[in-house]
Amino acid sequence: MLKKPQECEGCVLSAAPPSGWGFVPADGSGSNGVLLLFEAAGESEQKTGRPLTGAAGFLFQQLLGRARLKRDDFRIHNVLSCRPPDNKLRGMPYEQEAISRCSVHLNRTLAERRWGCIVAGGDVALHTLLPEVDASLTACRGYVFESSESDGRIAPRTPILPTFHPSYLQRGQMALSAVVIYDLLRAVEIAKEGYQEVDLSHFLLDPPPQEMAEWVRQFEIAAACGDVWLSADIETPEKGHDEEELLCGAGTVAGYPILRCGYSWAAGQNVLSAPWGGSFDHLHRRLLAHRGAKIFWNAPFDIGELARAGATVNGPIHDGMVMWHLLNSDLRKGLGFVATFYCKGLPRWKHLAATEPAQYNAVDAYAADVIVTSGM
Numbered sequence: 001m002l003k004k005p006q007e008c009e010g011c012v013l014s015a016a017p018p019s020g021w022g023f024v025p026a027d028g029s030g031s032n033g034v035l036l037l038f039e040a041a042g043e044s045e046q047k048t049g050r051p052l053t054g055a056a057g058f059l060f061q062q063l064l065g066r067a068r069l070k071r072d073d074f075r076i077h078n079v080l081s082c083r084p085p086d087n088k089l090r091g092m093p094y095e096q097e098a099i100s101r102c103s104v105h106l107n108r109t110l111a112e113r114r115w116g117c118i119v120a121g122g123d124v125a126l127h128t129l130l131p132e133v134d135a136s137l138t139a140c141r142g143y144v145f146e147s148s149e150s151d152g153r154i155a156p157r158t159p160i161l162p163t164f165h166p167s168y169l170q171r172g173q174m175a176l177s178a179v180v181i182y183d184l185l186r187a188v189e190i191a192k193e194g195y196q197e198v199d200l201s202h203f204l205l206d207p208p209p210q211e212m213a214e215w216v217r218q219f220e221i222a223a224a225c226g227d228v229w230l231s232a233d234i235e236t237p238e239k240g241h242d243e244e245e246l247l248c249g250a251g252t253v254a255g256y257p258i259l260r261c262g263y264s265w266a267a268g269q270n271v272l273s274a275p276w277g278g279s280f281d282h283l284h285r286r287l288l289a290h291r292g293a294k295i296f297w298n299a300p301f302d303i304g305e306l307a308r309a310g311a312t313v314n315g316p317i318h319d320g321m322v323m324w325h326l327l328n329s330d331l332r333k334g335l336g337f338v339a340t341f342y343c344k345g346l347p348r349w350k351h352l353a354a355t356e357p358a359q360y361n362a363v364d365a366y367a368a369d370v371i372v373t374s375g376m
Contacts (some may be wrong), residue, residue: 116191
């Protein structure tokens with residue numbers, strides 16, 4: 001057991017037993033450029049003076065083994081360099097004071113070098129590194145954030161990748177083991193090759209009707225020359241953020257007004273979102289009635305609502321959600337979750353439904369297109 005350094009004196013947790021002992025500094029060489037940040041020391045960590053040991057550490061070592069990664073190649077640190085009472089930190093009255101006092105140790109590790117990628121394991125690590133992010137770990141997992149220019153703790157634009165803490169997997173979520181392995185491999189890849197965000201500037205958002213008509217014409221020309229699949233996605237007031245929670249199938253819901261529809265073809269090279277109805281109505285119907293193959297995410301819901309709106313959907317239907325579920329029946333089916341595995345560099349977008357509806361809708365169509373045409 002390691003003695004706590006002088007900086008720990010006066011901390012709200014300094015008197016917690018064993019008083020003055022149980023310090024857990026950063027561990028590992030960090031030779032691969034990846035810093036793993038977790039929550040706090042547990043009983044085993046307190047005794048050994050090493051982060052992520054004990055039961056969670058054993059599971060973590062198994063995950064690394066399956067990924068053919070070595071623990072010592074990473075640098076590992078906790079937000080809290082000691083053990084909180086009863087291993088409880090999140091939501092406790094001393095949480096913020098303890099994290100603030102312990103930041104001297106974390107900041108020293110953050111400043112050791114320009115990290116190629118920092119993995120935030122769990123909610124506490126995520127919100128310590130990115131306090132401006134108003135979302136849960138589950139909503140952010142797998143998406144790459146970049147540290148801000150004003151954050152003096154970390155080099156600007158350092159990639160930060162949130163993932164699940166191993167202890168979360170132990171609490172009945174072992175199906176997510178492969179997800180954490182993927183995130184660790186992705187972090188190593190980013191540290192080695194760098195991170196580049198996908199350029200979405202070519203999206204055509206709320207164009208004039210004549211511009212959409214030209215987009216439709218170009219699609220029809222391409223479809224006449226080869227096998228082109230059209231990804232389509234509708235937005236309704238009740239569609240929300242997570243497609244897997246929708247009731248599926250015609251007749252299972254009362255019917256909602258369609259607000260807009262987005263499209264993508266050629267693996268996301270051509271993307272459009274336009275309001276439903278009015279001057280755009282005949283163009284939407286023309287696209288959906290085309291005899292070429294269509295891609296949907298949760299096709300029963302979208303096609304059911306389109307049918308209620310009097311729109312005909314022709315051509316073979318490829319439902320990305322069903323395809324994913326057949327491959328990974330024990331994982332979440334929402335598009336925002338699945339996109340993290342197929343759309344590298346795609347920024348998080350599922351929080352934009354209310355503020356940027358056209359962008360939100362366009363990315364939905366784009367992500368489904370990329371996922372399905374990638375050969376899922």
